[in-house]
Amino acid sequence: MNLLSQDGEVYLFQDFFSEEERKKYFKSLLAETPWEQKPIKMFGKEIMQPRLTAWFGDEGMSYRYSGLTMKGHVWTPTLLEIKARIEENAQVRFNGVLLNLYRNQNDSMGWHRDNEKELGLNPVIGSVSLGETRRFILRHREKKDLKFELELTDGSFLLMKGKTQHFWQHSVPKENSAAGPRINLTFRIIK
């Protein structure tokens, strides 16, 4: 079911991965990923991103994101396994993934769209969540009363496509109460 009332398509598949898969993937991704904390420019000032990230992609592919160029790491067996599962559902082939590690309730991602030029006109974004449940908020850029939130639970798969990245921004806010670590993978297609 499309969760957006207009201007795009967002689908959420809860329990997309089994209990066993979630545990295995979370553990290996946490340990195997070369996590980095990158500086970003905010209102002309350099600050550190409030989360850790890593970028993986097809051979030699780098990726520009929020003004950063991220050098691509080579796919791991774990990532290829996850990629195959969601490609079957989404019926597309992804060639890169951005990993985000939210270490606790203070880590977050601000309002943005995934609308970089190299993602093409209507980006397809396949987003896998592992570990702690976090809130994911969507808001329409023009119709300010159109805003809603989802809970991205352990083992869920969120698919955004169509015109979503033109019209909607999304964010993962900080939380007031204690939250354990969460890993998010956003698979992308770089043209």
Ligand SMILES: O=C(O)CCC(=O)C(=O)O
């Ligand atoms: O952590 C999430 O669920 C969202 C991540 C995201 O929006 C991104 O990597 O562009």
Ligand SMILES: [Mn+2]
């Ligand atoms: Mn995003």
